[in-house]
Amino acid sequence: MGRRRWVALVLVIPFIAVLWPPFYAALQPEWQGIPYFIWYQFLWAIISAALTVAVYRVQDGGESR
Amino acid sequence: MIHWDEIVIFVALGLFVTGVGFAAGRWRHGDLDLIEEWGLAGRRFGTIVTWFLLGGDLYTAYTFVAVPALVFGSGALGLFALPYTIIVYPLVFLIMPRLWQVARNRGYVTASDFVKDRFDSRTLALLIALTGILATMPYIALQILGIAVVIQALGINIEAALIIAFLVLAVFTYVSGLRAPALIAIVKDTMIWITVIAAIVVIPAKLGGFGAVFAAVPVAKLTLPPSLFAGYSTLALGSALALFLYPHAVTGTFASKSQHVIKRNAAFLPAYSFLLGLIALLGYMAIAAGIKPVAPYGANSVVPQLFQFAFPSWFAGFALAAIAIGALVPASIMSIAAANLFCRNIYREYIRPDVTPREEAQVAKIASLVVKVGAVGFILIPGLTQYAITLQLAGGAWILQTLPAVFLALYVPWLGGRHGERHVLARCQWFQQLPDRLSDRRRGWDEAVHRLRRVRPQHRGGGGLERDRTDGGGDAGGARAERRGLRAAAVPGQQRIGRESRASGDGLI
Numbered sequence: 421m422g423r424r425r426w427v428a429l430v431l432v433i434p435f436i437a438v439l440w441p442p443f444y445a446a447l448q449p450e451w452q453g454i455p456y457f458i459w460y461q462f463l464w465a466i467i468s469a470a471l472t473v474a475v476y477r478v479q480d481g482g483e484s485r
Numbered sequence: 486m487i488h489w490d491e492i493v494i495f496v497a498l499g500l501f502v503t504g505v506g507f508a509a510g511r512w513r514h515g516d517l518d519l520i521e522e523w524g525l526a527g528r529r530f531g532t533i534v535t536w537f538l539l540g541g542d543l544y545t546a547y548t549f550v551a552v553p554a555l556v557f558g559s560g561a562l563g564l565f566a567l568p569y570t571i572i573v574y575p576l577v578f579l580i581m582p583r584l585w586q587v588a589r590n591r592g593y594v595t596a597s598d599f600v601k602d603r604f605d606s607r608t609l610a611l612l613i614a615l616t617g618i619l620a621t622m623p624y625i626a627l628q629i630l631g632i633a634v635v636i637q638a639l640g641i642n643i644e645a646a647l648i649i650a651f652l653v654l655a656v657f658t659y660v661s662g663l664r665a666p667a668l669i670a671i672v673k674d675t676m677i678w679i680t681v682i683a684a685i686v687v688i689p690a691k692l693g694g695f696g697a698v699f700a701a702v703p704v705a706k707l708t709l710p711p712s713l714f715a716g717y718s719t720l721a722l723g724s725a726l727a728l729f730l731y732p733h734a735v736t737g738t739f740a741s742k743s744q745h746v747i748k749r750n751a752a753f754l755p756a757y758s759f760l761l762g763l764i765a766l767l768g769y770m771a772i773a774a775g776i777k778p779v780a781p782y783g784a785n786s787v788v789p790q791l792f793q794f795a796f797p798s799w800f801a802g803f804a805l806a807a808i809a810i811g812a813l814v815p816a817s818i819m820s821i822a823a824a825n826l827f828c829r830n831i832y833r834e835y836i837r838p839d840v841t842p843r844e845e846a847q848v849a850k851i852a853s854l855v856v857k858v859g860a861v862g863f864i865l866i867p868g869l870t871q872y873a874i875t876l877q878l879a880g881g882a883w884i885l886q887t888l889p890a891v892f893l894a895l896y897v898p899w900l901g902g903r904h905g906e907r908h909v910l911a912r913c914q915w916f917q918q919l920p921d922r923l924s925d926r927r928r929g930w931d932e933a934v935h936r937l938r939r940v941r942p943q944h945r946g947g948g949g950l951e952r953d954r955t956d957g958g959g960d961a962g963g964a965r966a967e968r969r970g971l972r973a974a975a976v977p978g979q980q981r982i983g984r985e986s987r988a989s990g991d992g993l994i
Contacts, residue, residue, distance in 0.1 A: 431575035438568035439718040445561075445709040453696020457708040461567045462762050468571045469755035472578055476752035480745060 427478045434468035487640030488793070494802030495639060495809070498676070499653070502810050505669050506657055544677065544757060546631025546812035547624075548764050551874035554784035556768025557776075558872060560706025562713055566765055568721035570758040573728050578751035581729060582744040583895055589739075595822075596735050596891045597830040603894050607834065613887050614830035617732040618856060620884035621823040623869075623876040624731065625860035628816035629654065630873050633864075634782055635809045638789035643781060650809075651861055658817040658853055673814050676807035678760075680792075683804070685763050688795045692773045698766075701773035720878075727881035730891060732822035733815070767791060785873045816857075824853035 437443065444460040451459045548566070555563030584599070593599045596617065601610030629650050636646035689695050699707060709717055728734055741747055771787040774794055779786045792804045828849040833840050840848070869875050 428579060431578065434575060435572050438571050439722055441709055441714040441717050442711075445711070445714065447704065447708050453694070453699055455699060455707045457561060458564070458699075458766075461564065461571070462759060465567065465571050465755065465758040465762055468575070469753075469758065472574055472752045472755050475578070476748055480748050 424479055427475050430471055430475055434464060434471065437464050437467075488638075488798060488801075490798045491793075491802035491805060492639050494799055495806045498803065498806040498810070502669050502672055502813075503653075503657065505672055544674070544761065544811060545815040546628045546808070547874070547877050548761050549788055549808045549811060550631040550634055550785050551627060551872065551877060552761075552765045553768035553771065553788045554786075555872055555874050556706075556765050557771050557778075557787045558768075558784040560702070561709045562717060562720075563768055563874075564762070564765055565717050565720040565724075567758070567762045568718065569724040570761050571755070572721065573725040574751045574755045574758075576725055577729055577754075578748060580892055580895065581738050581751065582747050584735075584891075585738055585741065585744055585747055587895070594736075594739065595732065595826050595829055596730070596887065597826060600887075600890050600894070601830070604890065609890060610830055611834070613890055614826045616883055616887050617826050618823045620880040621732055621819050622856060622859040622880070623863045624880040625816050625819050625823075625857060626863035627873050627876040628812040628819070629857075629860055630782065630785065630864050630870060630876070631812040632809045632816075634785050634873075635789050635805045635812075637779075637782075638786065638793060638805060647861070647864065651857060654813055654816050654820075655854055655857055657813065658820055658857075659850055669810070670814050673807070673810045676803070677811050680804040680807040681760055681764060683796070683800065684767065684792070688767070688770050688774070688791065691795050692770060698770055698773045702769050703772075706769075706772070723885060724878075724881050726888060726892075727885045730884045730887050731819070731880070732826050733819040736822040736825060737818065782870055782873070785870070816860075820853040820856045820860075821849075823856040824849040827852040827856075 438461060444457055446457060447455045449456055552563055552566045557563075587593070587599060591599075591602060593602070595614070597610045597614040600613045601607060604610075629647070632650035632654070633643060633646040636649055637643045641649070689698055692698050692701070729738070738747055741750075767788050771791045774791055776787045776790045776794065778784045779790070789805055789808065793801045796804060828845055832848050832852075833845065837844075863876060864870060869879070
C-alpha cells in the first residue's frame with residue numbers, strides 16, 4: 421500500500437482536459453458528422469478509463485485482493 | 486392509448502425481477518433482522534457485486550430520463566454529465582479506499598459515524614445525517630418520476646403511474662434490504678446494456694446515421710456558448726464531488742470487502758462513462774426524430790417515446806422495463822442508505838440509545854418507507870419537475886455541504902475536532918520554537934519579531950496560527966506555550982486521546 425503514490429497524479433489530466441470548456445466548445449473539426457464538442461468528450465471518456473486502469477495496475481495490480 | 490403488448494412484456498420482466506429480489510433475501514445467508522445484514526449485507530461484497538452495485542448507483546433514471554431530457558430541451562449543456570462521469574472515478578479512486586479503511590477499522594456504517602468520531606461532535610454528526618437524508622429524497626424522487634414517466638408511456642394515466650411506481654419500490658425494498666438491489670443490479674445492467682446497444686444501433690440507423698442526427702439538431706444546441714462555460718464545468722465538478730458523499734454511495738462503498746475491491750471498481754467503472762454519453766445523445770436523437778414531449782413532465786418523457794417510435798413493440802416493452810428497473814434498483818439502495826443514517830445517527834443517538842439490533846432493523850425498514858414518502862413530496866412540488874435533473878442537482882447541492890466534514894477531514898489532520906487539536910498544538914509549538922532555532926544564526930530576528938509585534942493588534946481577529954507565529958520568541962509566547970503544556974498535563978484524557986488518534990492515524994495509512 422502507498423506504493424508509487426505519485427503515479428496517481430496522472431489522474432489529474434482528465435480533470436484539466438474536460439473541466440476547461442474553451443478546449444472543446446466548438447463544432448469543428450467534425451468527425452464522421454459528429455461535432456468536435458461531442459467526440460472530444462467521448463474520446464476523453466476512453467482516455468480517462470485507460471488512465472485509471474493504468475494507475476490501478478501500477479499501484480495495486482501485483483497484489484492479491 | 487394503452488399499449489397492451491408492451492405492458493405484458495413490462496409486467497413479465499417486472500415480476501421476474503421481483504422474484505429475483507425475494508430470492509435475494511435468502512442469498513448468502515444472513516439475519517435480515519440485523520442492520521449490518523439488512524443494510525450493509527455484512528460487508529462481504531466482492532468486485533463483481535460491488536461493480537454492479539456502484540454502477541447501479543450511477544446509472545439510474547438520471548441517466549436514462551433526466552440527462553437526455555436536458556439535452557433535448559437545452560442542448561449541449563446537458564452533456565455536462567459526460568465530464569461529470571469522466572472525473573468522478575478518479576476521485577473515487579483517490580478518496581474512497583481511505584474512507585473505507587477508516588470505516589472498517591472503527592466500525593463506521595455511515596459518514597455521520599465518521600464525523601461524530603472525528604470531530605467529537607454529536608451536533609455536527611446530526612447535521613450530516615439530516616443533510617444526507619434530505620439530499621437523498623429528491624434523488625429518490627427523480628427515480629420515482631422516471632418510473633412513473635415510463636409507466637405513463639405505456640398508456641396508463643400519470644397519477645396511477647406514480648402510485649404504482651411508489652408501491653413497487655416500497656414493497657421491494659422493505660422485503661429484501663441491500664441484497665436485493667445488488668443481485669437485481671446484475672439483471673438490470675444486462676437489460677440496460679442490451680437496450681443501449683440496440684438504441685445506438687437501431688435509432689441512428691432509422692434516422693439516417695449519427696451525421697444525420699446531428700445535422701437535424703439546431704447548431705446552437707450542439708456546442709456551448711462562452712456564457713455557459715463556467716456553469717458547464719462547475720455542474721460537472723460539483724456533481725462529481727457530490728456523488729460519493731450521498732449516503733447510498735457511502736453504503737455501497739462500505740459494503741465492499743476490501744480497499745482493493747473499491748480501487749478495482751474505480752479503475753474499471755469508467756467503462757460505463759462512454760455508455761452514459763451515448764445515452765445522453767438519445768436527447769439529440771429525440772430532436773431528430775421529432776418527438777413531442779407530453780404533459781405533465783415535459784421533456785422527461787422523450788426517451789420512452791423515442792423507444793416506442795424506434796423499436797417494435799415487444800422490444801419497446803423490454804427497453805421500458807430496463808429503464809424502470811434501472812430506476813427501481815438505485816432508489817431502493819438510496820432509501821436503505823437514508824434509513825441506515827436515520828437509524829444509527831438519529832434514532833439510536835437521540836431517541837433510544839439502548840435500542841436492540843432487532844428493533845434497529847425494524848426502525849430502518851420503516852424509515853426507508855418514510856424517506857420514499859418524502860421523495861414523492863418533492864415530485865409534487867410544482868416547477869421542480871420541469872426538468873427531472875433539477876431534483877438531482879438540488880440533492881447534489883445539499884449533500885456537497887458535507888464535503889469539508891467528510892472528505893477534507895480525511896486528509897487534513899488539523900481540521901477541527903479532538904484529533905485536530907493535537908495537530909494544531911503541535912504546529913503552534915513548532916512556530917513558537919522557530920525563533921529559538923533561528924536566533925542563533927540570525928541576529929536580526931528579534932528586531933523582526935518586535936516589528937511584527939507592533940502590528941499584532943491588527944492581527945487579533947486572524948487565525949490562531951498567525952497570532953502564535955507573531956508571538957513567537959517573546960515572553961508572552963513562551964508563557965502561553967507553558968500554559969498550554971500545563972493544561973495538556975492537567976487533562977487526564979489527553980494521553981488517551983493522543984494514543985487513540987495515533988491508532989486512527991495508523992488506520993489512515
